[in-house]
Amino acid sequence: MVLSNPTGLQQLVVIVALTLVVRLCFVLTFDHQPVSDERAYDELALHLASTGTYAVEGKPTAYRPVGYPAFLALMYVLFGHSITAARVVQAILDTSVSLGLFFLAGRYGVRNGILAAGLWGVYVPGIIYSGLLLSETLVVSLLVWSFVLFAHPRPLTLSRGVLGGVLAGIIILIKPWTTLFYGPLFLFLSTRSSSTRPMILAMAMTFLITGAWMARNLKKLDTLAISTNAGLNLYIGNNPDATGAYHALSASRFDGSPNEAWTNTTAAIEAITYIASNPMDFAVGFFRKTAHLLRTEGELLVIAFHGSPEDRATSFLQKYSQVPLVLVVLVNLPFIVVLTVGTYSLFASSRDDLTFLIAWLVAVVFLVHGIFFGGSRFHFPLMPFLAVLSARVIPSIRKSWTELDLLRRFSFLVIIALLIGLWAYEYFLVSGL
16 A cells, blocks of 8 residues: 555655654643643553552552553553653654544545545544543544454454453553443454454453453452443432433442442442433433533643642633633534534445444444443544545535435435534533633
8 A cells, every 4th residue: 555655655654754743742831730630540550550459548459441541651661650650651642643534534545545544643632632641642543543453355364363362351440431442343353254264363362351351350359341331320310310421429438348249239239210200301411411412622622721620619611611712712623523524424435344333333332332421522532533434525515416316315415504503502611601
């Protein structure tokens, strides 16, 4: 592909180099102290790096999935307690996403691959996430390379199966909901392969990594789970006071809990009971949570650029309205373009295995956050893959529109109208303050 195309190779090298330079310049000049989840990850990682135990105040924990704190702990072991070093590594990881997207979109042509790499190079939310101690950059980079391995045009080999299984296991330890993606993915790929050995190895490696952590949790916390926050997260999205987005629970809500595993189970039972007793509220809440999932990048902007993101006396909307307009436009415009064009590509492009896997990932994200709760941070794992779809369709976008049948045109326009309505409503709420 690009290796036999000197011009394409030169363009790719320039794009990847510029992508890295931009991210390094940002993370090295980013004046930001960890807040909220960032601070929690930092404390967990520092404790893990210094004591070798995953614990809070000396007690074993699995409330936050171990994957990202373990990554940070590795950074601290290698470089000392240096947040800057961790950010630099994340800048490199996010740069690797551009390269991975080239390989994914490159199956449609060198031009498409270069375009996908370039789109991610200028994707401002990705640049900003690389400077935050949040799991988004790590999980997105690993997801992209997992796709490179599993969605390869050629049959799965033993080496790609092993490496892909390792990546899948790590990704699940970062974001446990991805179990819902990889389980069916392994079954799907098994039906497409002439040999089952690579897939068996992939599944074995995934189970080995996740199973080892689950065994630890069974021993330390008496629960066979990857994390102990699923029940609480379900309750946050399904209770009489639920808003569709995250909201902190009262500190006394589960007083008397003997441990976090018991709290998690109790919260899950209460949430399921609420859903069963209020099916219409749950149905309405599903769409409300989906709306929160598709919001603009307000959460990212407030965390990164508001002077006091944890100020409880100021509402989130007020904080969003106080972020400089130039930053709001600079961050949201790439998101809106990639989401819109990538969505269009799902309607306009011919179906292949890569498009199917991307569509499945989209479905899993919407299902998970429609059941639990939504938020703009949670759409970030979809964005590199929507960039691939965008790069696939942009070179022939006019022609593809003329070839769309009436039903698909109408469906796409309805979705875009709903998105515009959502963003306009969000703008009205923010600008009215």
